[in-house]
Amino acid sequence: MISELNKSDFYKCKGLVNEKGHLEVKAVIEGVNPGRIFVDNISSPNSGLIWLGNNDGFFFIGNAENEKFNNEINDFIDKVIEPEAKKVGLNCFEGIGNHPKWNEIIEKIFKHRKLSSKRKLC
Numbered sequence: 001m002i003s004e005l006n007k008s009d010f011y012k013c014k015g016l017v018n019e020k021g022h023l024e025v026k027a028v029i030e031g032v033n034p035g036r037i038f039v040d041n042i043s044s045p046n047s048g049l050i051w052l053g054n055n056d057g058f059f060f061i062g063n064a065e066n067e068k069f070n071n072e073i074n075d076f077i078d079k080v081i082e083p084e085a086k087k088v089g090l091n092c093f094e095g096i097g098n099h100p101k102w103n104e105i106i107e108k109i110f111k112h113r114k115l116s117s118k119r120k121l122c
Contacts, residue, residue, distance in 0.1 A: 005037045016062035018099035040069040057094040064101040
């Protein structure tokens with residue numbers, strides 16, 4: 001089950017981040033930038049989704065081939081992310097992979113949705 005991490009547990013995601021990936025991801029994990037983190041396992045995360053605090057996108061981190069996480073993410077977006085996003089005026093979901101393997105996976109798990117070339121759901 002995908003759950004939100006407490007800010008005090010963000011450090012558990014450090015090992016899930018591509019060192020050559022986006023700085024925003026590292027900044028959220030280190031508490032420098034605001035954001036929320038949702039993971040497959042709050043004790044020992046394997047895959048996760050970071051919602052940037054400036055509402056500029058969502059980053060997928062960790063194991064891109066985690067079937068359990070990938071199978072749950074659509075339902076999680078519909079039931080948790082979408083209602084929360086609407087509260088802050090967001091109408092689109094832009095998903096970005098923290099490493100290249102996520103790009104193919106994002107397209108695969110969202111194939112039934114209207115997905116733009118920038119991996120944006122509207």
